[in-house]
Amino acid sequence: MTETTYQYIDGEWIEGESDDTISVRDPADPADPIASFPGASSAQAAAAVRAAGNASDAWAETPPGERDRALHDVADRIEDNHESLAETLTAEEGKPISSSRGEVARAAEIFRFFGGDARRTTGTTIPSDDPGTFTYTVREPLGVVTLLTPWNFPIATPSWKLATALATGNAVVLKPSSETPTIARRLVELLEAAGVPDGAVNLVVGAGSTVGDALTTDERVDGISFTGSTGTGQHIAEAAASRGIPIQAEMGGKNPQVVLPDADIDAAAADAVAGACGGTGQACTATSRLLVHEEIAEEVTAAVVDRTESLSVGPGAEDPDMGPAVSAEELESNLQYIEIAEDEGATLLTGGGKPGGVGSGYFVEPTVFADVEPGMRIAHEEVFGPVLSIIEVSDLDEAIDVANSVEYGLSASVFTSDMAAAREFTNRIEAGVVKVNGTTTGSQIQLPFGGMKASSTERQKEMGQRAYEFYTHEKVVYRSDP
């Protein structure tokens, strides 16, 4: 296979046929593309959907144990290729190599855990009012599911969608972000090697604007699982709603961390900085707003600035605390938001530009603003970069009101030693994931994950014990004696 062959359709690796060029660059050293190839055409995307449609019945009828074994085999293969997958991930996404190693290890865990859904996807027996009738439910695969994924967790996100969709007997078409297609290609190679049959898994690498419609509006598509920006997600959700097919869309965030006067201030500052700057702030759950009680604002702010200034920034391969932004567009967007915040009157405490001495890469300094008011754009729009806004509040009520005042509702946290305050916060906060004395980022695969409000379509969540629900129909059976 050559470096330009990225499309995997009906068991064949082929070149894209569109006029779009997909250029993959190392964000730390972007001068020369590390891969450059034609993206898929709309006709190729339709062919991938057709291939999935042709393969779906046979895959659905494959015994669950066999599907489970194939997905466990993928996990083993990910582990066998752990270091080179981590290097691929860092080369095209830019994150520190230790983070890539962690993400690759997590992908293996995901295939192992959700592969088990093949055998765990169960219905229920329910007592019938009629003694001659046995009543129960069964779960059946949707059929063909399109999986659309972003670049920020480019092996973990495809993995949790692929593993659950395939475990439950669906055939899939994966379309990864155009920023990170190589790690997706390598993952699909491992699925092929593990014996997932031709057509049951397909890979389409192409611009969303070229292949998106074919992958979402084709009548053979029975469901869509999307992770990405709110704008794109809402557009796809509308298309899915018009056809009445299930859509799972996990989207943007503007996540608050509240710090109350009785909190462990060092722990709160450490988690705020880790949440804001880890992964260069490019996590949907990144800590974006630090809502600090006025009594401790000075102390918390000093600790946050201190920790932010101690972060090392550099190429992911050198394993710094923080790598570059993924692309020139993301860097530009980060810098624009920094300018907007200054124009709106926020006080820049540290960072605010490109760091020196790191060459032509897409680096941005970890940045902290104080004197941020809830009405400012920096306080309610997703930045998706290492920019933390400190907002002072006078009590828990105000903190919750400000936290809930944005359109998003993905993750939120509170730092306090008062469990009554913690309970009040967890009860009233509008967020799909809530932490007490923990950072807004990070999730465990055995727990459900997903947002509220504009962060999610709020259908069944991803991951957790019931991730299979999205990928299956529930059929109710009344079986009566003849």
Ligand code: NAP
């Ligand atoms: P994005 O621009 O919305 O893209 C996500 C995926 O959708 C990409 O594969 C993209 O392809 C594709 N796409 C774009 N237009 C499409 C269309 N018309 N039809 C079908 N697919 C289309 O998001 P991103 O910039 O990659 O990721 C960053 C965003 O993801 C942030 O907003 C972040 O908060 C969010 N995110 C959310 C979660 C969560 O679980 N809530 C997790 C991670 C990230 P192209 O790359 O070819 O455009």
